[in-house]
Amino acid sequence: MERQRVVDLGEFGDAFRRDPHPVYARLREQGPVHRVRAPGADADQTTWLVVGYEEARAALADPRLAKDSTKIGTTFLDEELIGKYLLTADPPQHTRLRGLVARAFTMRRVERLRPRIQRVTDDLLDEMLPRGGADLIDSLAYPLPITVICELLGVPDMDRAEFRRTSTEVVAPTSAQTEYDSVVRLAGYLTELIEDKRCAGPTDDLLSDLIRTTAEDGDRLSPEELRGLAYLLLIAGHETTVNLIGNGVRALLTHPAQLAALRADPGLLDGAVEEMLRYEGPVETATFRFAAEPLEIGGTAIAPGESVLIGLTAAQRDDSRYPDPHRFDIRRDTRGHLAFGHGIHFCLGAPLARLEGRIAIGTLLERAPGLALDGEPGEWLPGLLMRGVRSLPVRW
Template sequence: MGGIDKADGTEGFGGFEGADVIEESDDGIDLGAFGEEFRTDPHPVYARLRAEGPVHRVRPPDWQSTTWLVVGHAEARAALADPRLAKDGTKIGLETLDEQLIGKNLLVSDPPQHTRLRGLISRAFTMRRVEELRPRVQQITDDLLDAMLPHGRADLVESFAYPLPLTVICELLGVPEMDRAEFRKLSTETVAPSSPGSEYEAFVTLGTYFTDLIEDKRAAGPGGDLLSDLIRTTADDGDRLSGDELRGMAFILLIAGHETTVNLITSGVHALLTHPGQLDLLRADMNLVDDAVEEMLRYEGPVENATFRYAAEPLEIGGRRIAAGESVMIGLTAADRDAERYPDPGRFDIRRDHRGHVAFGHGIHYCLGAPLARLEARTAIRSLLERAPGLALDGPPGPWLPGMLMRGMRSLPVRW
């Protein structure tokens, strides 16, 4: 990596968004060289990258190899919908852990396979089904607040942001209550692993768990939960999901169904509590909660970078030539802080025009769990603010999740 020089001649990057030059060497930009500051707050680095161009070759922290990183908003939206960027790594000889150890899923498939899988799951996981969850989501929210509020202070992640979506998705999938604590630990290891070995073991254990769960549901007959319905869902031509595909679908529903929402609620509350003017604005008019959640998604989205895509053929993105077989990482967080799309992007403003953000992706891989995440976040934020009028930070947030996939805090101390 080339020199990094601030305007005052000192090293560092905080507070100089777009002002400094990051030179890209033949080996790419070593993002690990920015240290722990990059994990805590990557936005200044992404801003400086955008100032040099919308696409860069980078080496993520703790990686030996490089990948292309898209940081511009227009380029990200175009790349997310570009059929030349494949999600199925087997086309270039790669196989992800989830595909290898659990089964094929929407995140590692392309049309026509993706079209078939999404069509089958959409027959069971409908907007009507999500809307029917509204009373239950409110009840779970109220129960969690009933347990939390008498204590006067809590870790918002542990007491509220995590158990809400975890309970919802486990009930939706039909996961027994006794298994949910282990379920949580394993799912976190797959998206923010504490070590390479723990990630592998988590995938192995989840694969075995889903195999047993699916067999139990087959034997029990119709049960009313989503996984039972998926087992029996049949297309017009008689097509059904295979055992491997059912495991893959259960896995992706688990991840899309709760990991993102945990981060959305936590980061959203943190944004409000660190922007008191916006908090006052929302408290004065709770009808703004939908807009507030969309700004939370834009400002500090729960997924930092989309899962890898691979160039199925040579192509050009943002003036950079991508060779066939090269990997591409699309920066959702980076794109949503692009000043060319969102003026003063580092300002948290629940009244801004947030349309076009890519927090849930774009195109055929747009997040299947987005409607459920929005329902849960809106319910959680509104109920928390209504029932805890004195809500405030009770210390610094815990460490940010490792890796470059998820964007979220491990803990958020609050009081009221």
Template sequence: MTTEVIDLGEFGDGFRDDPHPFYARLRERGPVHRVRLPKPDDHLVTWLVVGYDEARAALADPRLAKDTTKIGLGFPDGGLMGRHLLSADPPEHTRLRSLVSTAFTVRRVEALRPRVQEITDELLDAMLPRGRADLVESFAHPLPITVICELLGVPGPDRAEFRAMSTEAVAPRSPESEREAFTRLAAYLEELIEDKRRAGPTDDLLGELVRTTAEDGDRLSAGELRGMAFLLLVAGHETTVNLISNGVHDLLTHPGQLAALRADPGLVDGAVEEMLRHEGPVENATFRFAAEDLEIAGVSVTRGDPVIIGLSAADRDAGRFPDPDRFDIRRPTQGHLAFGYGIHYCLGAPLARLEARTAIRSLLERAPGLAQDGLPGEWLPGTLIRGPRSLPVRW
């Protein structure tokens, strides 16, 4: 372990294309490091946790706050986008999660299974006659964005524009484009919420959230509604897009594993878990901040310091997953951190799993000759979301 600042930007495009060897080199030197993030993350200096045990402990450590007002930063009302689950700590986080968690119970998600299958089949009906396609554009992106937009009640004509704003918000090309995307998203969501208020009772989730009242009369404020709509819409599809894209890419670059899954489709649940571990869609958890002076694996972290917890790095730690760079759909993956851990464990994990399992199984059934049709496109910039902008395939 060292307190020197390691400039991740000096690793060049290789870090963006395949960060795992670089994280492995950091892990060899220790589980916690001081790093400077590459573009477009403003070259911010932060602590980075790359060891599995240390990452799991940090994800559950209440001294690492999501609420920046605890260290004198940010706005009490959440600012432009409003308060949401990833910008709050207990008891506020507990309150917010309780008001939205009923939408993502296993029972409610299971009720979506027929519609997820229907959307999947419609997309494959349109794609397969062409013989080749960009899997991201034709399948991996439209499936989850259609599901989450229908679930929340985003009008069909708005979805293309929303997709562009959302992608730029989570994988921006520059700090300027990121600010513009957030500004446009906030304005769009404000208008959408107001439309739901005027429309009266609707059967979509956003309409329900507008009307939700807890037993004690508690409701989501206007800013909280905007923040929750942002989190559910963006996190509700961006991660699944890249789970499907990365998963198919893993299969196509590991033909033995692809053949095993084709021979036994019953392996799909385990295959999706290995996709999450091996090339998960969230490379690093969103920022936490030290609410007090503390130590992580013997490293002193000062109050106010930003901390990033490496989910991908932790899930390639050989101390937890032997031969971690090997993609093996039969591997025991219990305990992977792709969806986080602790109170911020991903609320939408059941829906993401349902969509990915349905997509992978249906694609392999209906495209038995599926193969790469060239190299994947540029990998998304930044250190939050991991996935290619395009994935050319043929069948």
């Protein structure tokens, strides 16, 4: 079989970071799967990228695509320093870890957070609104989810600005060295935090519950597994929601007819948030998968050991699934969108992200009736993992 040519995404420059959708659209026209080189990758570092909706949905649930990189003889930086966690594990290990976490991270626990999320949102807006203008990321989109996830996990107040820098370097690194340093800092912090909680005794927070959680057969999470889960929940539990709020508000403010429709009928909010997730979701590509055996995706042969990236951003603009996909339409039927993934790795924190997004955006629109953009957004995050801007200036 003829080897596919490599599409070097770095050749598209900053335009691809700002708006990858035209590139993904051209790739979809040529086929659902392509061999690509990510921006900044070495010449010999290529991967398969899935850009078609049906192929992406099927690949997300395909057990032949492993998440455990040790199956192909390699490990990633965070696995080496943090340990195994849900996104780097396959069944039966993944089944065990997810089952233990699900015992503590319940829908009831998330729903109990509703009053607190509303209070934090109101407090942040009380501080922001008298100024008449602000960076929405700094003033609302970042502090809300980091406050909520830290309180949920039982993480004491930390230097939030420092944590933001560290966390963002993990998911959207500007260099290999800063990524390494950031993961080392987080690993050390979480190791100390878990040990402190073990010594302090029971408290009513998720991390303490995870320390105490025991399955019927007596199974418990090891210290390394606890650190991995805390790392995943802390990073994924706020980075994605920051970008859900930022990207969602930006989409509304650049589509005034949709903003007016939502203001006229707040009952459209839930659907609007789902369209925000489809139109410009916070995760551009799912984390790496690896072919554990030969397989085909969309007619393309994937050899054992080859890596695969599933393009969530690309798949959600596939016109075979969503008519006129580049149109932002808060009344659209978004069922089946892939913003939170699909299959056994479907995002554990999806209910919390949705709740925070609905409260933050709904309250912002209610309390800032003249909300508008106040200049160009900051630079888009680097890399292929996260989709979001570093700043979003607004006024009201």
